[in-house]
Amino acid sequence: MSFNNWHGISSLSGFDNFYGSDNFDGFSESSSQTIVEQSSEVVCHSQSIEIIQQRLLVIQEMAKRIITEQICEVETQTIVFQQFHSSMGHFSDDLLRHSGRQVGYDSGIASHFSSIVEQDSSLSVQDLGFSGHDSGSQFVVPSGSNWNDQSSPSSVDSAFQAAQSA
DSSP states (O other), X not given: OOOTTGGGOGGGTTHHHHHOTTOTTSOXXXXXXXXXXXXXXXXXXXXXXXXXXXXXXXXXHHHHHHHHHXXXXXXXXXXXXXXXXXXXXXXXXXXXXXXXXXXXXXXXXXXXXXXXXXTTSOBOOSOOSOOGGGTTTTEEOOBOOOOOTTTHHHHHHHHHHHHHHO
16 A cells, blocks of 8 residues: 555655555565674673663654654654554564564664754754665674573563563
């Protein structure tokens, strides 16, 4: 389904250019991950759960800020948020090892984090120079997780079910 100018909404002009036509959230069977070698190994380091939750809440609130301050049309706000939400759902499939993809992140795209807010705390409006097609092209898979092929599929599914029931 195309969202370019959906229902005549001009703010959706070019929507399909980001991930491609008929690719709403950047996931397709042909989506690729190009693992990049780091100059030093990226290893996960366990942090206090509260520290992790704080950082994820900051990202959550920044997503809300970006959507509500930089999109005025409520229909476009809704479509863009659903695109974001759906994309994060694919990461959930990665974490559950249901997708067949590696668990990690695109370091090239993540490197732009500091570019979304200006020094005066306003949201930047500059083009960061990439599209959704670039996602996965500089993929980093941190080492050091406790994944075990025998026990983890069951324990991770159990954790997922418990979280869904909460």
